[in-house]
Amino acid sequence: MNIDTITPLILTYNETPNIERTLAKLPWAQEIIVIDSFSEDSTLEILKSHPKIKIFQRKFDTHAQQWNYGLEQVKSEWVLSLDADYVLTNELIETFSSLHILAIDGYFIPYKYCVFGKPLHGTILPDRLALFRKARATYIDDGHTQLLELQGRSTRLDAYIHHDDRKPLSRWLWAQDRYMVIEAKKLLQTPDRELSWGDRIRKRKIFAPVIILIYCLILKGGILDGWQGWYYAFQRTLAETLLSIHIIEAEYLRKSADS
Structure with missing residues (x-):
């Protein structure tokens, strides 16, 4: 080329x-x-x-x-x-x-x-x-x-x-909150049969944050990266927690609108 x-x-x-x-x-x-x-x-x-x-x-x-x-x-x-x-x-x-x-x-x-x-x-x-x-x-x-x-x-x-994102944590949180509103909408509007196994777990809300912490630290070797590995694992766990919160909120609002 x-x-x-x-x-x-x-x-x-x-x-x-x-x-x-x-x-x-x-x-x-x-x-x-x-x-x-x-x-x-x-x-x-x-x-x-x-x-x-x-x-x-x-x-x-x-x-x-x-x-x-x-x-x-x-x-x-x-x-x-x-x-x-x-x-x-x-x-x-x-x-x-x-x-x-x-x-x-x-x-x-x-x-x-x-x-x-x-x-x-x-x-x-x-x-x-x-x-x-x-x-x-x-x-x-x-x-x-x-x-x-x-x-x-x-x-x-x-x-x-x-x-290699060097933006401050406040900007990261702002972006993740916006992203997870859209992601929650996608997961709730998509039938389970059309979702990947990972997205099916995320849709269940409770397990995803815990699983992602273990996945990043153990399966992906983050524990070998010192505090940077823990930082990344906590960051991804926080993102998944935001997604779970937005799914819970969206489900509640939908039920309230139907009742």
């Missing part, structure tokens, strides 16, 4: 603590497309200091709509979709140039979650279909996040992206 045929596409909203580290790994890009949701901090100032970046502002409605708008702005054959707290590893950048793309339309990339810069042994983040041919891809909403629908063949890369 010619690395010049790849355009990084990034979504931003108040990403001052993160965006510079993300951009520092993209000097190879001929052009970078950023879709900003009207940031109110210094994100735009940082972006404007990089001549390769083209900034488009759009009011946020859903992740899928925002990503699809971004795809419309990309002119290259290939897109590398990145959140503003994703940092490419050197190994991944080297991998791009050695890819044989004749029969492949997209690549799943694994992630390592970082806590204050330290990569953890394991996290609950799934691989993401982040490198793909623009003409073969469309985003759809999936709960609080999005999925990429790819027409064609895909495979998985071995090199990692680091997910």
Whole structure:
């Protein structure tokens, strides 16, 4: 693959603590497309200091709509979709140039979650279909996040992206609360037979926070990561607890409306 045929596409909203580290790994890009949701901090100032970046502002409605708008702005054959707290590893950048793309339309990339810069042994983040041919891809909403629908063949890369979010805890809590309202709605509106086993457990409310704590610390090796592993485990447990609370609240309001 010619690395010049790849355009990084990034979504931003108040990403001052993160965006510079993300951009520092993209000097190879001929052009970078950023879709900003009207940031109110210094994100735009940082972006404007990089001549390769083209900034488009759009009011946020859903992740899928925002990503699809971004795809419309990309002119290259290939897109590398990145959140503003994703940092490419050197190994991944080297991998791009050695890819044989004749029969492949997209690549799943694994992630390592970082806590204050330290990569953890394991996290609950799934691989993401982040490198793909623009003409073969469309985003759809999936709960609080999005999925990429790819027409064609895909495979998985071995090199990692680091997910290294340095925003303050208050911002994380604000985002998680918004996300879990949407996620609760999705779980309650979807029949159990159409849910994954993990989502079925989450829908039961009581068990998910406890299970996720054990999963992060024991099964994913977080206990080996010191206080950073505990931090991540508590963070994910808190997110699942917020989801359980929103499900309980939504069920109560629905019953009250029916009575």
